[in-house]
Amino acid sequence: MLDVKHLRKVYSGHGRTVEAIGDLTFHVAAGEFVTVVGPSGCGKTTLLRCIAGLLPATAGEIRVDGRPVSGPPPGLAVVFQEYGRSLFPWLRVADNVALPLRRRKLSTVERRKRVHDALAAVGLHDSLEAFPWQLSGGMQQRVAIARAVAYEPRVLLMDEPFAAVDAQTRADLEDLVRDVWRQLRITMVFVTHDIDEAVYLGQRVVMLSRSPTHVLDELTVDLPDERDQLGTRSDPGFSKLRARVYSQIRAAKAPVDLGKTAS
Numbered sequence: 001m002l003d004v005k006h007l008r009k010v011y012s013g014h015g016r017t018v019e020a021i022g023d024l025t026f027h028v029a030a031g032e033f034v035t036v037v038g039p040s041g042c043g044k045t046t047l048l049r050c051i052a053g054l055l056p057a058t059a060g061e062i063r064v065d066g067r068p069v070s071g072p073p074p075g076l077a078v079v080f081q082e083y084g085r086s087l088f089p090w091l092r093v094a095d096n097v098a099l100p101l102r103r104r105k106l107s108t109v110e111r112r113k114r115v116h117d118a119l120a121a122v123g124l125h126d127s128l129e130a131f132p133w134q135l136s137g138g139m140q141q142r143v144a145i146a147r148a149v150a151y152e153p154r155v156l157l158m159d160e161p162f163a164a165v166d167a168q169t170r171a172d173l174e175d176l177v178r179d180v181w182r183q184l185r186i187t188m189v190f191v192t193h194d195i196d197e198a199v200y201l202g203q204r205v206v207m208l209s210r211s212p213t214h215v216l217d218e219l220t221v222d223l224p225d226e227r228d229q230l231g232t233r234s235d236p237g238f239s240k241l242r243a244r245v246y247s248q249i250r251a252a253k254a255p256v257d258l259g260k261t262a263s
């Protein structure tokens with residue numbers, strides 16, 4: 001479904017050259033939930049922008065459904081970290097969610113149904129008429145997720161989407177994302193610097209080195225599909241997995257701001 005092959009990305013300009021991504025190769029199968037974890041500044045956002053066709057690769061290739069990415073691929077949606085900047089403050093919630101559907105040839109009835117269903121799926125069926133600035137940060141991020149879901153993407157990329165919300169809201173949103181994935185079986189690529197989040201959410205964790213980035217290792221998360229914040233996180237299997245991810249990244253001499261430490 002998604003193939004990243006020898007991806008390299010170098011930024012240059014204003015007398016400065018940054019090799020953000022050195023040589024990245026990994027594969028994501030259709031319907032799989034893959035989390036990508038790496039230290040702050042290792043090129044996670046750069047990677048997602050390249051996959052989303054928003055940034056050209058310096059070298060290497062990305063394919064979605066076998067087709068090389070040279071612009072935004074059809075059927076792919078992205079949820080960014082900065083929900084405050086991704087929603088239009090002058091549009092009501094329902095109109096924000098309906099926005100990407102404008103290009104699709106849908107009847108008004110079908111469009112309304114998709115918007116309503118997507119907002120219901122994220123628990124915001126009663127906020128259709130609200131403006132984004134009337135909602136909390138967590139609710140705004142739910143709107144951004146609903147907008148992506150309403151589009152019915154085959155691939156959903158998420159770029160540290162919960163980094164700016166409080167711990168309780170973050171836990172709720174993590175469960176929401178897993179529910180959405182389990183219902184719709186979209187192919188998910190979720191990047192985070194939080195090791196616990198990567199293990200809790202993913203079926204597989206791809207671990208990245210510091211820039212110039214390469215894949216350190218990949219780990220299958222052999223935890224049951226049915227997960228919950230208390231039970232799963234206190235499971236000895238969960239602790240083992242997060243310790244493995246933590247030690248891999250620490251062994252690569254990552255900086256200290258790597259989310260939570262393993263115990």
Ligand SMILES: Nc1ncnc2c1ncn2[C@@H]1O[C@H](COP(=O)(O)OP(=O)(O)OP(=O)(O)O)[C@@H](O)[C@H]1O
Nearest residue numbers: 011018020039040041042043044045046047193211
């Ligand atoms: N437009 C740009 N021009 C030049 N350098 C850039 C640009 N965008 C990112 N970089 C550099 O590329 C590297 C990777 O940045 P990127 O934002 O992709 O990392 P990240 O892992 O997403 O970071 P964080 O976890 O802090 O969000 C960094 O050194 C950054 O300074």
